[in-house]
Amino acid sequence: MSDLPPLDLSADVLTLTRALVDVPSVSGDEQALTDLVEAALRGLGGLEVERIGNNVLARTNLGRPTRVVLAGHLDTVPIADNVPSRIEGDRLYGCGTSDMKSGDAVMLRLAGRFGVPGAEPAHDLTFAFYDNEEVEAVKNGLGRVARERRGWLYGDLAILLEPTDGEIEAGCQGTLRARIAAKGRRAHSARSWLGENAVHALAGPLATLAAYTAREVEIDGCTYREGLNAVGISGGVAGNVIPDQAALLVNFRYAPDRDEDAAEAHVREVFAEALAGGATLEFVDHSGGALPGLTEPAAAAFIAAVGRPARAKLGWTDVARFAAFGIPAINYGPGDPQLAHTREEHVVIDRLQPAEDALVAYLSGSAA
Secondary structure (H helix, E strand, O other), rough: OOOOOOOOOOOOOOHHHHHHHOOOEEOOOOHHHHHHHHHHOOOOOOOOEEEOOOOEEEEOOOOOOEEEEEEOOEEEOOOOOOOOOOOOEEEEEOOOOHHHHHHHHHHHHHHHHHHOOOOOOOOOEEEEEEOOOOOHHOOOHHHHHHHHHHHHOOOOOOOOOOOOOOOOOOOOOEEEEEEEEOOOOEHHHHHHHHHHHOOOOHHHHHHHHHOOOOOOEEEOOOEEEHHHHHEEEEEEOOOOOOOOOEEEEEEEOOOOOOHHHHHHHHHHHHEEEEEEEEEEEEEEEEEOOOOOOOHHHHHHHHHHOOOEEEOOOOOOOHHHHHHHHOOOOOEEEEHHHHHHHOOOEEEHHHHHHHHHHHHHHHHOOOOO
């Protein structure tokens, strides 16, 4: 049994955020925090709760005509000497404060309010806390839930409490990673003309990337900017050997008007010259994007309730999984996305309560 103190869902959202941050939960090591979340939800008495690995699902079953799904990942990137949390001025610092334990704390506060006997939310609610969002898509906990308990994710609207700095961010970009490999012939570097340098063969693809012009696309009033970048390079044998193998890892972030096939076709087209010259291209990871879906009634109602215009989500989030099911989904959370994954990650304390209040008003049906 864990000797960690239980989560107190009656505590204010700042206190609850600190409690979550102070329990390390780097991707793949979420069990301790998941145990605490599960115990807190089961203790409320008004929720059906199910656990799948380190994913916890909870829902009300009040017979409401509509259902809202709230989702948040419990994992963080590796800690950078920023746990436990600390307060400096108007900011709470710590790993996950922005991405996305402040959003998880808001979710838990909502569960504590609406997941008790006698609560009267305007919608039935589903809460999904999941693991392994910050790593490769095949490990994503929400993906596992979608495969094994898909019915738990169905609703009229899904809200991902990803960091948006208190703004509504619609849809998300798609993301793929591709490996461009070049082959050469090994030789002694003193007689380099006898070999073919595989690292040099990547000069063409690198020049192509440096000259690439990113496309901007406006969808439902939201502007998505694409990006195609080298994110890794490998090659070399020894200090006196002409390398016979080298590889370039490329990341393409694309607007959601492209589907996965179109995105892959675009990458092949961009590197057509290198491929014609003998390089090979392999797609190693791919997650499709999600259109904004702002014309859907449930999404429009949420935007009206929050009273803020929507903007594009520049990044990939699990709204894409809900969009694939035909469920309108948006991103809305108190964290700042520009601080995600940084050593100085923090959340502005004054962003926390307004996010909770806006969601309480919408879920209770009291929003103006």
